[in-house]
Amino acid sequence: MSGDPGYREIDGSVMEGGGQIIRITGSLATLLQIPVNILKIRAGRASPGLKAQHLTGLHLIKDMSSGVLRGADFGSKEIFFQPGKIRGGAYQADTKSAGAVCLLAQISLPVALFAPEPTVLNLRGGTNTDMAPQIDAFTEIFLPNLKQFGPEIEYEVVKKGFFPKGGGEANFFVTPVKSLRPIQLDDPGKLISVEGWCFCAGSLPIKVAESIARSFKEELREANSPALRGVKVNIETYKETPAAAFGNGSGIVVVAKTSTGCVLGGGALGSPRETTEETGRKAAQDFLEAIECGGCVDKYVQDQMILFMGLADGESVLRTGPVTLHTESAIFITQQLTGAKFDISNDPNNNSWLIRCQGVGYKNKYL
Structure with a gap:
């Protein structure tokens, strides 16, 4: 071609x-x-x-x-x-499948941030599906991290949708920015709060969510992580109303906040192929990996920060756990297209990693 x-x-x-x-x-x-x-x-x-x-x-x-x-x-x-x-304005995108709403947001939000006027994105598909962020993690973990660059994006989860039919819907309300400020996320601080949401929907009874949450907490107790000592773990369990979800689904998302303003977390989706106890344990392991990695963001947010670091006006620093292949790929493409310079180094003091980037200072030419 x-x-x-x-x-x-x-x-x-x-x-x-x-x-x-x-x-x-x-x-x-x-x-x-x-x-x-x-x-x-x-x-x-x-x-x-x-x-x-x-x-x-x-x-x-x-x-x-x-x-x-x-x-x-x-x-x-x-x-x-x-x-x-x-152009700003109102846009609708529908995968007509369980294709992930959050991945539609990933490709479109950077564009909307540099539009001439506000943008409303109505995105439809799967909100809580495998191989993509759950909508709860996107809104409660990624968006607060994006806010570190300056933008504050409002959202509305209209309806959750699951594999295989999708049927979910979310709105994102984006006010454009002139530029992005660089971030300095290099001090993980100490955990000060842990809050989570464990849901079920459709024909699944509330005991599904309760069992996932119970197993999550049991796994945390058994792990006895020093990071969690003295911190209360609050998990809300609920069943989505018929108007708030399409089809059967379940899952859990847990968010940790630290004394230095870091927001990270983990979770898991329920599946007919595993017990609720397995889902809870898997979510706990995912969460423990996040809070024990020594970084300021979890492995799912890590790669999503790279594009914004490349566009920011100045030097950004991001402390992470082990650098993922997704992050290395994001750096490769961002460097190739923007000319931003990235450097990755290991901190031997706590075996975390520092990603530094000299951003290109991209400006919204319409504002």
Whole structure:
């Protein structure tokens, strides 16, 4: 597929080699007005090429920028995208499947932040599904971390939706910014609060949520983590009303806040393939990994910070646990498209990692 003069070629199979490459490339290409040709899309996956969620996200940023998108069909392994002028306003994107709402937000929120006027994103699909952040984690953990760069995004979870039918819906209300301030998240501090939400929906009885929460707490007690000593763990269990969820589903998201303002956490989705006790234990292990990693963010937020660090106006510092392949991939693409400089170093004092970035100071040219 031939692109226009001046286009950039991106290998979609590099490193993590999944949908993340498409999302970061799409967002940055739109902001920087760079035509891109993405090749070998998800080439290493068992089922390569574009899926419903990727297609919906690409069409969304095409609409938000009056762009041109070629080759974007289900299963396509190559696309060409030429962004145009970014516009605010109201947009709707529907995967018509359990394709993740939060991944639609990942590709579109950076674009909306640099629009000429406020944007409302109505996103539909799966809100709590595998291989993507649960909506509760996105709103309660990621958005507070994004706020460190300056933006404060309002949201409304209209309805939760699960695998395989989706049917979920969320609104994001975005006020544009002139620029992003750099972050200094290098002191994890001490845990001061732990709050969680454990839900079930559809035909699943409330005892499903209660069992998940009970197992979560039991696993934490057995682990006896020094980080949790003296900290009360509050887990709210509830059943979603029929109007607030579509289909059957369950899950738990737990959020930790620290004395230095860090917000991190973990969780798990219920599944017919495992017991509620297994779900609770898995969530506890995920949460313990987050609070014991020595970082200021958990492994799920880690890679989502990279694009914003690259665009920020100045040097950002982010302390993390082990650097994930998703984060390395995000750095690779962000450096390639923005020219931002990243440096990763290990802190031998507590075996955490420091990610430094000299951001390019991207400015909203419409404000």
